[in-house]
Amino acid sequence: MLKNYFKIAIKVLKRNKLYTFISLFGISFTLMVLMLASAVLENELGANPPLSKRDRILFLPSFTGQGFEREKISTYDTTEVNGVMKIDTTVTTKIIEGKVASNTVSSLSYKLYKDHLSRMKTPELISVFIDYAPLDVYPQGQKLTLNGNLTDAAYWKIFDFRFVEGGPFTREAVDNKANVIILRESTAEKYFGKQASYLGKELAWGIQGSFKVVGVVKDAHTSNRSVRADFFVPISWAGENELDYPQAYFGSCVVALLAKTPADMPKMEEELRNVENNLEKANNFDRYMIHEKNAADVYAWQFMGTQETRKGGEFLGIVLGVLAFFLVIPILNLVNLNVTRIFERSSEIGVRKAFGAKTGDLLLQFLFENLIITFLGGIIGVFLSLLVMNVLNRAEVFGVTKLTFNLSVLFISIFITFVFGILSGFLPAWRIAKTPVAGALKTGKL
Amino acid sequence: MIAHYFKLIWKRKGKNAFLFVQLIFVFWVVFAVFSYGISQYRYYASPLGFDWREVYRVQINFKTEDTAATRLMIKSLKHDLKAMPETDQVSYSVNVSPYLGNIWGNGNDNDGFVFNARYMYADEDYARVWKIPMKSGRFYTREDLNSKYTPVVVTQKFVDKFMKGKEPLGFKFHFTKEMETEIIGVAENFKFQGDFTEEDPFLFVPLADDATDLHQAINVRVKPGTGPEVEKKINDLVENATKNNDFSLVKVDITRKSTNSRTYIPLAAMFFLAIFLIINISMGLFGILRYNIARRIPEIGLRKAVGASTGAVRRQFTGEMLVLVVLAFVIAVIFAVQLPFITTLPIEKDAYFMGIGAGALLIFVLVYGCTLAPSQQAAMTLPAKALHEE
DSSP, X not given: OHHHHHHHHHHHHHHOHHHHHHHHHHHHHHHHHHHHHHHHHHHXXXXXXXXXXXXXXXXXXXXXXXXXXXXXXXXXXEEEETTEEEEEEEEEEEEEEEEEEEEEEEEEOHHHHHHTGGGOSSOSEEEEEEEXXXXXXXTTSSOEEEEEEEEOSTHHHHSOOOEEEEOOOOHHHHHTTOOEEEEEHHHHHHHHOSOSOOTTOEEEOGGGOEEEEEEEEOOOSSOOTTTOOSEEEEGGGSOHHHHOOSSTTEESBEEEEEOSSGGGHHHHHHHHHHHHHTSOOOTTOOEEEEEEEOHHHHHHTTTSOOTTOOOHHHHHHHHHXXXXXXXXXXXXXXXXXXXXXXXXXXXXXXXXXXXTOOHHHHHHHHXXXXXXXXXXXXXXXXXXXXXXXXXXXXXXXXXXXXXXOOHHHHHHHHHHXXXXXXXXXXXXXXXXXXXXXXXXXXXXXX | OHHHHHHHHHHTHHHHHHHHHHHHHHHHHHHHHHHHHHHHHXXXXXXXXXXXXXXXXXXXXXXXXXXXXXXHHHHHHHHHHHHSTTEEEEEEEOSOOTTSOOOOEEEEOGGGOOEEEEEEEEOTTHHXXXXXXXEEEOOOOTGGGGSSSEEEEEEHHHHHHHOTXXXXXXXXXXXXXXXXXXXXXXXXXXXXXXXXXXOOOEEEEEOOTTOGGGOOEEEEXXXXXXXXXXXXXXXXXXXXXXXXXXXXXXXXXXXXXXXXHHHHHHHHHHHHHHHHHHHHHHHHHHHHHHXXXXXXXXXXXXXXXXXXXXXXXXXXXXXXXXXXXXXXXXXXXXXXXTHHHHSOOSSOHHHHHHHHHHHHHHHHHHHHHHHHHHHHHHHTOOHHHHHHHO
């Protein structure tokens, strides 16, 4: 049965080449765009290493200290002592709750991590790191700008980097301020030139001295700043003024929390609210806020919102909305074309109906035919998107983020193709399947 | 005549409905793409007011304590950088600088003069490093600093926006409560936030020697034709002077490219999508028209048989299509013109309306083009043949 439908579909495609080309062009380009979009989202936000546990990770990249407005109240008290008027002045400072006079937003301090966050109960693991440490090196006289990440040992347990060779540094290495470094594969290649193994080689990090390579990790496909670095060294190498700024709890650290289960995330957020409230109020700060973000929020932050807001959900909503809007036009176009074209076949339908085919049978047949052409377009679309991905990756349009067409992108693509086929095929198929027999036979030319 | 077309369209409304909805969507897409493109192009076309070529920038954080030693180090570092054979000019500034992304703003209405502008602290060589053309007056020099009033340089945009009818040169006002300033020069432009941004009113304020924490960027202009090997030399000089490698050195060209790419990558993607949609639509339209006309051959035959000319038949088909497009345009525009009044658009209003105009024109031309060939084919139909088929 299906084999017959398939044969008919191919015959129909061959009958009018111009229309087939128009349909296929529309389908394959639309699907290509959707596939590219899903590839970007998959690479950025999918559960791939080093963010496989993304649904359990909460990032704490920023911290707010607010000072409320203050009002000086002077009270005068006059008393008569021995016939002389005496004035007592008392000046009290009243804090006006809620009226924000100053607002300071920055990253977190190491002190905040050590004294408060590291004592949290709900997270399974807590890591502190400094994800911005630019370094210019001149390995072969050529400048190379690297970005470092100063991490603790727990970092390597939260983020499951794939090691090409070697392994993460240990707690002892962090405590002892060992001269160890972990490089990203592409960075190692750029710095040392392509070699079979980079372990044990030394990299000079300015005045800090030279560092021994203990591990090489595979490049991450996400732009998440917490895992994007070119090299990783123990956080003990950070300068004191980087860890803690003079004021309150500000510094340049980021903290990542790993929940035991995804369901524990709200509990973790609740505990963070407790931590905020228990912080010591100093330097005219009256209220503190820790701004937690999940992986989607961190990604959305590049495009919209501020340090204080979480826009991951909204951002995804907008992206999906735009894609849906984009989808409307090609679908309408295809429906239009199909509706027009399908009357070519009224004679065939008349005959089939006259011999007892039900509306449902015909509907199924035309839907199936439409799915075949959509999948044909889908296959072309996959090739087109592979081509475009290659071009985009070479031009480094997305920076270090490299698009890959992995298994989940493939499944998403098949799903999109299927939905597209059903959407664009249903109305024309339904219309034609409903055609009355007599009319179809009369107008049709066999 | 047009009323007649309406009737014909209405008769075939079931078939035309999809085409109609599709055209409305297409109009919206081209409106969005064109107005965004036009507004970005206008930003890009407006003059920069500085020259980014051959400038290197070191972003640095000197120790915050202001000691005589630090001041001396800052001074001698500039001297050393300038002594390099490759160097043309050297200047210190805060980290508000072209393409950096940092913005400082200040405004007040002390002395009844209202302003709200972007500003930066820069030393006296800043205009020479960035080659900032002056409209009138001059950039401040070291001698100006001895005056009671702090000399400042404003941009023409500042004059236009806040000083209508006033002579800018010699104008005195309080920049902050503590700082009384005098305008001694007007720069032409300073569009420092990027090529694709709107120019804001701007002020240059002298960078004091004792504000060591404000010496956040070293701007170095090298002589034309200097290769990238100068980077290592600058790097070594700064590293030796500061005994620290906590700084970053970038050729401004690179920062510029990455800043601009944030605009032109989405722009290119949008245009790519729009072009694809338009091609898709025009091919679809062409196909549908051809098919429809093929199915209306008997009607054409009849019209010709009773004496309609070739031109009249052609006009009927293109006319029908144009009426449909105009209708779709009206509906699309009814929604589109309300948008600027409902929300604040990220683009200027006139760019938005220009976008609507340009987009509409494109679609009209395209639709007309798509109807030409099928209509011609219809018009050429021989009445005898058409009627025979029937």
